[in-house]
Amino acid sequence: MNINMNTKKTPSSGIIKKQRLLGAAFAAPAALLVLFATIIPVAWNIVLSFSNWSIIGENSFAGLTHYMEVFANKAALKTVWQSITISLVASVTAMILGTCLAIMIYRVSRLEGAFFRFLFYGPGMLPMTVVGLLFTFVLATDEGLVNNFLKLVGLANLTSPWLAEKGTVLIVIGLVQGWRSSGTIMMLIYTAILGIPESLRESAHLDGASFITQVRRIILPLIRSTIQMAFSFMVMWAFKTYDIVWSMTGGGPGDLSKTTPILIVEQAFKFNKFGYASALSLVYAALIIFVIIIIRKGLGGETYEY
Amino acid sequence: MKKRMKQLVSILIASALIFSLTACGSKSESTGVAQDNGNAKTAEDTKSGGGENTKKQDLVMIITQATDFDKTLEEKINEEFGEKYNIIFKTWEEQSVEQTVKTAATAGEQIDLVKFWPMQMESFVSANLATDLTGYMDDEWKDRFTDTNILEMGTYDGKLYNIPYDNVYPAIIANSAILAEAGVTLPESGAWTWAEFEEACRTIEEKTDAFGAAIQKEQACWLVRNLFLQTWGNEEDMNAFIQGKVSFKDPKIVDGLEMIKKDFDDGMFYPGEGGLAVTQDQLYAAFSQGKYAFMFVPSSNVVGALDKTGITDYTIMDYPSMGTSENPPLLGGCNGWFIPKNAGNIEGAVEVMKFLQSEELSNYKLSAGKLVVTKAGANSKIDMTLLEALTRNANSIQPKEIMGLDAELNEYIMNLMPANYFNNGKSALDELDALREAALSR
Numbered sequence: 001m002n003i004n005m006n007t008k009k010t011p012s013s014g015i016i017k018k019q020r021l022l023g024a025a026f027a028a029p030a031a032l033l034v035l036f037a038t039i040i041p042v043a044w045n046i047v048l049s050f051s052n053w054s055i056i057g058e059n060s061f062a063g064l065t066h067y068m069e070v071f072a073n074k075a076a077l078k079t080v081w082q083s084i085t086i087s088l089v090a091s092v093t094a095m096i097l098g099t100c101l102a103i104m105i106y107r108v109s110r111l112e113g114a115f116f117r118f119l120f121y122g123p124g125m126l127p128m129t130v131v132g133l134l135f136t137f138v139l140a141t142d143e144g145l146v147n148n149f150l151k152l153v154g155l156a157n158l159t160s161p162w163l164a165e166k167g168t169v170l171i172v173i174g175l176v177q178g179w180r181s182s183g184t185i186m187m188l189i190y191t192a193i194l195g196i197p198e199s200l201r202e203s204a205h206l207d208g209a210s211f212i213t214q215v216r217r218i219i220l221p222l223i224r225s226t227i228q229m230a231f232s233f234m235v236m237w238a239f240k241t242y243d244i245v246w247s248m249t250g251g252g253p254g255d256l257s258k259t260t261p262i263l264i265v266e267q268a269f270k271f272n273k274f275g276y277a278s279a280l281s282l283v284y285a286a287l288i289i290f291v292i293i294i295i296r297k298g299l300g301g302e303t304y305e306y
Numbered sequence: 307m308k309k310r311m312k313q314l315v316s317i318l319i320a321s322a323l324i325f326s327l328t329a330c331g332s333k334s335e336s337t338g339v340a341q342d343n344g345n346a347k348t349a350e351d352t353k354s355g356g357g358e359n360t361k362k363q364d365l366v367m368i369i370t371q372a373t374d375f376d377k378t379l380e381e382k383i384n385e386e387f388g389e390k391y392n393i394i395f396k397t398w399e400e401q402s403v404e405q406t407v408k409t410a411a412t413a414g415e416q417i418d419l420v421k422f423w424p425m426q427m428e429s430f431v432s433a434n435l436a437t438d439l440t441g442y443m444d445d446e447w448k449d450r451f452t453d454t455n456i457l458e459m460g461t462y463d464g465k466l467y468n469i470p471y472d473n474v475y476p477a478i479i480a481n482s483a484i485l486a487e488a489g490v491t492l493p494e495s496g497a498w499t500w501a502e503f504e505e506a507c508r509t510i511e512e513k514t515d516a517f518g519a520a521i522q523k524e525q526a527c528w529l530v531r532n533l534f535l536q537t538w539g540n541e542e543d544m545n546a547f548i549q550g551k552v553s554f555k556d557p558k559i560v561d562g563l564e565m566i567k568k569d570f571d572d573g574m575f576y577p578g579e580g581g582l583a584v585t586q587d588q589l590y591a592a593f594s595q596g597k598y599a600f601m602f603v604p605s606s607n608v609v610g611a612l613d614k615t616g617i618t619d620y621t622i623m624d625y626p627s628m629g630t631s632e633n634p635p636l637l638g639g640c641n642g643w644f645i646p647k648n649a650g651n652i653e654g655a656v657e658v659m660k661f662l663q664s665e666e667l668s669n670y671k672l673s674a675g676k677l678v679v680t681k682a683g684a685n686s687k688i689d690m691t692l693l694e695a696l697t698r699n700a701n702s703i704q705p706k707e708i709m710g711l712d713a714e715l716n717e718y719i720m721n722l723m724p725a726n727y728f729n730n731g732k733s734a735l736d737e738l739d740a741l742r743e744a745a746l747s748r
């Protein structure tokens with residue numbers, strides 16, 4: 001049986017080819033940027049993690065030595081634990097605060113909402129180092145605002161060296177970072193809430209549902225996928241924390257608040273252990289990816305169409 | 307036609323983006339030249355008025371901070387070398403200077419002169435990141451030093467990598483008004499023992515509203531470093547420890563650390579809780595408000611601290627002895643400069659160092675309370691009583707410490723002690739011992 005295949009080019013195939021070329025031309029700058037700013041550094045990082053290299057000198061193959069060192073080094077694992085604590089506190093704080101603020105702004109009038117959006121988004125516009133320095137003054141043991149306020153209201157027994165005590169330093173840094181990020185989370189959640197048709201709320205209102213019930217039964221379920229995305233972003237930002245910890249405590253006292261990013265920079269640029277630092281950074285990146293996968297699986301997130 | 311125009315515009319935009327990316331790459335390449343052999347990178351500089359293009363070498367230095375004293379130094383350097391070099395000052399920061407220099411070295415960026423401590427050059431020397439200055443130290447330059455033995459501090463394996471310029475060791479400023487109120491008198495000569503110092507602090511706390519002492523967080527390691535030098539009671543044991551032959555779990559070390567821990571637990575150090583997290587601003591502010599009696603401060607900062615706190619009724623006292631010796635060794639050393647391997651203008655950096663150690667500049671620094679190691683001449687405006695108080699223990703300085711064994715050991719003692727011992731107990735000593743053994747095995 002003969003099948004007559006028509007191999008003649010149609011006029012539209014030329015157009016598609018041109019469109020593809022045009023698309024490639026548009027994508028090229030971005031692709032180059034990604035190649036040089038992400039793919040090559042990551043590849044180089046992987047190569048370094050299997051090497052012994054100290055800025056100047058020969059680069060020799062180290063096998064899995066650096067990875068084994070990472071898991072055998074208690075100090076490194078301690079910083080991972082401290083990073084997890086800070087990021088957990090920061091993420092939960094930012095999500096709860098951001099979501100509550102978004103819902104409250106949605107509740108008020110558009111004019112008031114605009115004012116409060118600007119007000120609450122303010123901290124997000126400040127550099128992390130500025131926020132960190134600001135809070136070192138606020139949380140100072142002797143002349144800090146928090147301790148003096150507690151003394152003023154008769155709660156002197158609650159005063160504490162917030163940034164110098166084992167039990168508080170990680171939580172306080174997490175809270176500050178969470179507060180600073182809450183504005184961004186608020187904007188993401190608020191935008192998602194605006195996408196919910198007003199008719200859904202109106203009909204719930206007519207059925208006698210209070211605003212709290214509407215939030216619980218309508219708003220939160222419908223923005224679940226946005227919450228999941230915001231939470232993933234927040235965890236990623238919080239895990240990468242370097243600047244706020246550095247400006248608030250420098251990782252101290254001792255190594256009480258030293259996070260893995262600080263340790264990575266220290267190992268590379270203080271002790272010239274670039275191979276070890278690269279291995280640690282890759283293990284840490286894998287941990288972040290693992291945590292984000294758990295969050296995405298855990299929160300689920302159905303997409304509603306309305 | 308309209309479609310073609312769209313395509314043309316699209317291609318133009320894409321080309322512009324590619325060119326901008328390429329331009330970014332080529333710019334960083336052109337500014338990142340640094341050569342080991344000292345061939346300098348040049349910068350285009352147009353003379354004002356003449357319109358003639360001349361080429362000035364860049365001279366990039368990380369030797370000054372944002373203080374009035376350092377700003378004056380910058381002005382003097384600019385006056386002297388501004389015509390010859392394109393001078394760039396980057397702010398020196400204690401916590402980040404090492405990372406800044408090494409990051410620049412990795413990126414191939416030019417840095418010509420850096421302030422760093424001669425005794426802590428191990429991490430630069432072992433990574434081949436410091437320039438050997440032995441050949442530049444000619445007789446004329448050597449002659450400027452009051453004692454050329456000081457150059458030993460910056461010498462590693464017979465090569466000079468760091469040029470010392472100021473002596474620095476722990477000083478203590480006592481607020482005389484608080485001492486008088488508490489009825490505490492300082493010894494007429496010599497130093498208190500640590501036990502006597504603790505007793506004085508307790509008396510002050512009982513009889514006044516002030517705390518006994520305060521120490522800036524960056525200097526808290528002094529308590530441990532002096533313990534490591536003074537606890538042995540004889541030179542032989544001290545040297546064995548410095549060479550790494552003695553464990554950090556030696557009973558003398560553990561007892562000494564427990565003693566310091568108890569002082570902090572008892573609230574002897576301002577502000578009671580959190581005594582290891584005091585910043586310089588907090589230290590100065592509390593001293594000026596009379597919140598504590600004894601301020602631990604580097605000898606090179608005494609004049610600046612007195613200026614900033616405004617305290618005029620004071621006494622410079624000797625550091626209390628933490629051992630049994632009557633004339634205990636004292637931690638200390640020098641500030642110094644070194645030229646990183648990524649320097650592009652070694653000659654210029656050497657000229658600046660020589661200029662800063664000239665008689666005129668030494669004189670100026672001495673008048674600001676800096677204990678220069680070079681000859682300063684007789685015209686100094688320095689307060690001789692203060693100078694005498696600051697220099698009377700200079701001979702007790704022990705230039706070698708156990709920290710010199712290894713960069714990580716140095717980092718642990720300098721930045722993590724005594725806080726890690728207070729928080730983690732003996733596991734901190736295990737970590738120190740592991741670093742000591744690793745250093746010895748290398």
